[in-house]
Each structure stands twice: as C-alpha cells, then as structure tokens.
Amino acid sequence: MRTPLPADLPRVFRGADAVAHGALTEEQLRGPAVQRVLRGVYARSGTALTHDVRCEATGLLLPPGALVTGRSAATVRGVPLARRQDPVEVLVPEQPLRRLPSGVLVRRCRSLPAGEPWGSTALAPPLRMAFDLTARHPLPAAVGHLDAVVRAGLVDLDALHAWLVGARGPGVRAARHAAQLCDPRAESPPESAVRVHCVEAGLAVTPQVVVRDRGCFVARVDLAVDGTQVAVQYDGQWHALREQLEADRRQLRELREAGWEVVHVTVALRREPDTLVAAVHAAIARQVRR
Known part of the structure; x- marks a missing residue:
C-alpha cells in the first residue's frame, strides 16, 4: 500500500x-x-x-x-x-x-x-517587466507584448515613456521604438504585428475602426488605412472554423458593398511582411480606381 x-x-x-x-x-x-x-x-x-x-x-x-x-x-x-x-x-x-x-x-x-x-x-515591477517585454524581442513581437499589457492595465504607457527617458544601456533604444508604436486598441499580438509591418513600411493605419454605410453598422475592422476605404483583417487559426468562416464571408460581402477593399492576413502572410505590404498597396490601388 x-x-x-x-x-x-x-x-x-x-x-x-x-x-x-x-x-x-x-x-x-x-x-x-x-x-x-x-x-x-x-x-x-x-x-x-x-x-x-x-x-x-x-x-x-x-x-x-x-x-x-x-x-x-x-x-x-x-x-x-x-x-x-x-x-x-x-x-x-x-x-x-x-x-x-x-x-x-x-x-x-x-x-x-x-x-x-x-x-x-x-x-x-511593471515598468521593468515592460522593458524586458520590448528590449530583447523583434519589433513586431515587442509592440504586441506592450499593446497587450497596456490594454490590460498592467503598465501605464506615459509612465513607461518617462521611465525610458532616463534609462541607459542595451535594449533601451529598441524599447523606446516599441513604446512609440504602442497602441492598446489592438486586440491581439498578431494584430499588433500586422500594424507594425504596415507602419514601418510607411502606411498610416488606425486599429479597430467601425465601418458604417449610410449610418448603419457594417463591421469593425482590425486596421483601416487612413484616408482610404481599405481594411486589413488578421485571420487567426480560429477563423478557419466553419461558423466563423461563414461570418467572415458575410462581412466581406457587406464591406465590399459599402465600397471597401479588404486584405485578409493569414498566419503565413504575417510572416512575409513585404508580401503583406504589397497586398495592402494593391488594395489601395484597386480602391482608388473604383
């Protein structure tokens, strides 16, 4: 026993x-x-x-x-x-x-x-945690980490900016860059990474934009390219589920009917920033020609 x-x-x-x-x-x-x-x-x-x-x-x-x-x-x-x-x-x-x-x-x-x-x-402490979340990671991942902890209320972004002003040593420049790009409106680190790829390529984008057509709600998109009707949507693995796939198709149809171009970013496309940015530029060109 x-x-x-x-x-x-x-x-x-x-x-x-x-x-x-x-x-x-x-x-x-x-x-x-x-x-x-x-x-x-x-x-x-x-x-x-x-x-x-x-x-x-x-x-x-x-x-x-x-x-x-x-x-x-x-x-x-x-x-x-x-x-x-x-x-x-x-x-x-x-x-x-x-x-x-x-x-x-x-x-x-x-x-x-x-x-x-x-x-x-x-x-x-939160500010040191935030530094380690950003200083030693590639920029897209660093910004995704920071977006998440600021969104959750674990880190005050203004306090982090102030803390980094007086910081010295390896990783400080990278942390400052990530803090400048932080936007807690992002709803997931992959969405943040897509935004960073766009911004670093010179595309001005805004997260979580509500699209309306004649005053009626159409969709809330992950990113909208400023000054255009181009949306960038990140499709994580859960988007492959049948119910979500049907909802995505319905949303795509409604966005197009409202005059929007949509770039769907898959997990694979997120790993190819140049191809991703080229797809966004192509969508902008199509939208302009409408």
Whole structure:
C-alpha cells in the first residue's frame, strides 16, 4: 500500500528539502505520486504544469532578490504572453550564480529593482517587466507584448515613456521604438504585428475602426488605412472554423458593398511582411480606381 502524500505539501517543492524535512521519502520522490517540474523541483502528479507553475518552481531555485520578468511576469499577472513550454524569464544579480536548469532564461542586472512578492519568488515591477517585454524581442513581437499589457492595465504607457527617458544601456533604444508604436486598441499580438509591418513600411493605419454605410453598422475592422476605404483583417487559426468562416464571408460581402477593399492576413502572410505590404498597396490601388 502506498503512503499518501502529506496534505500540506506545497504546490511545488524542492525534492531535497521535502526529504530532509521528512515530508517525503526518497521512494515517494521517485514514485508515481509526484512529477518533476524542473531539475530538483517537483509537484504532485496530476498538477497541470502551466507556465505559472513553472515560474513558481523556478522561484525555488533563484538567489535572493531575483525576479520573474518579461512574458513570464505578464502571464502570472493575467496576460498570457508565455506558452506553457516557453522559458521562464528571470532577472538575477550580476554576482556568480549557480547554474539554473534548462527552461529558464536568465538576464543579469547590475541593480535589481524591488519586486512584488509572489509565491516562492517575486515579480519584476511593471515598468521593468515592460522593458524586458520590448528590449530583447523583434519589433513586431515587442509592440504586441506592450499593446497587450497596456490594454490590460498592467503598465501605464506615459509612465513607461518617462521611465525610458532616463534609462541607459542595451535594449533601451529598441524599447523606446516599441513604446512609440504602442497602441492598446489592438486586440491581439498578431494584430499588433500586422500594424507594425504596415507602419514601418510607411502606411498610416488606425486599429479597430467601425465601418458604417449610410449610418448603419457594417463591421469593425482590425486596421483601416487612413484616408482610404481599405481594411486589413488578421485571420487567426480560429477563423478557419466553419461558423466563423461563414461570418467572415458575410462581412466581406457587406464591406465590399459599402465600397471597401479588404486584405485578409493569414498566419503565413504575417510572416512575409513585404508580401503583406504589397497586398495592402494593391488594395489601395484597386480602391482608388473604383
């Protein structure tokens, strides 16, 4: 008969600590009742290994003062920018550090800010989190991250601009560029990326524009090219569902009847910015000829 696990066992725990304090035996630690989250850190079997859980597990291995940051901190705070398998992003002091397990992305910082306590560790303050969301990612992804956290109310954009004015060091210029392009009206990071590709190509676009025809609502489009009747719509994977596909076709027909040209951006097209921008320019040319 298997010995049950203690009821007060934490959600995640260091195996060596659990054995040393008599909470578990070596046999239990190797048995089916627990599962490994990271090297040396475990959880009960059946615990969903979400990114949040992996962040908490990582916290047990971090030195004092270290912080969870970037996409990981945003995900813990309710904006799911990190997938389950993505590396846990952490800030650590510059002093020598024992090797952390795979699955942890380490960034060193000479002067760590005070963090917000969370579980076994602490979260980077919002402005530092925003910096790490933007400074080390390609511009389209960086803006998408920032749009999402500003939209959710986690980061004040004016405060971020002010914070970046006095910031120095690697990544600051990239973060400032992303902050200049931030627009929290965007409803998803892929939509933000499409907008960035357009803006960087010299196209002035506005997100979430309501289209009306003779005073009647027609649609709300992801992006509208300023001064034209050209809409740019991002079609994520869910748009392939039959019901959504039918709704998209109906909306396309109504937009065209209202005199609009529509560019549908697929996942594949989003990965080819030059082709995407060329499609928008072609739509503008067609709309002008009407």
